[in-house]
Amino acid sequence: MANYKPDLSCQNKFIPINFAEQILPGTFEYALCYIVENKLDLSGFDAWYHNDKTGAAAYSPAVMLKIILLGYAHGFISSRRMKTIFCS
Template sequence: MSVFDDNYQNDETGRSAYDPKILLKVVLLGYSRGLTSSREIERACCENVLFMAMSCNQRPDHSTIAPFVSSMKDQIKPLFRDILLVCDQEGLLGGSFFAIDGCKMSSN
């Protein structure tokens, strides 16, 4: 986590910076729910109780989330992979159900 804390700047001017741990939790939760857009994650922080709890009732804007992901993508990606590996080892991922949705339509 120190890699994320190093980028945490809480200057004396302007609004306090978001804690990178909170941003990371929200981003990883979003990824686990299939939300990859910063605007989708922002909306979830305002509408979804789970996201509200994970963000400590903070509502980071997409213009905060996107640069965080951009600047930390080399650290977020392996961390997300490691979390998925641990979940798989603990049997939390399931993997017993696979479905493909399709629709057959006649063509001209």
């Protein structure tokens, strides 16, 4: 079983914004989250992670896919550019 970091997009401890409450139904971001979480089978990624007993936890493939697809939708094809936009 793969060891993933917890998805904290619904947390409200360190930031005053709950991401799940910020995206509005009918928007691209809402559709993207819905499709990645409910329609795509991402279980194939689990075979690549052999960190269940040793190693650090990895980011969830669902979270990474959402970031990459959102970046591509906004015209960012460089992961460094995505980092500066989404992580600042």
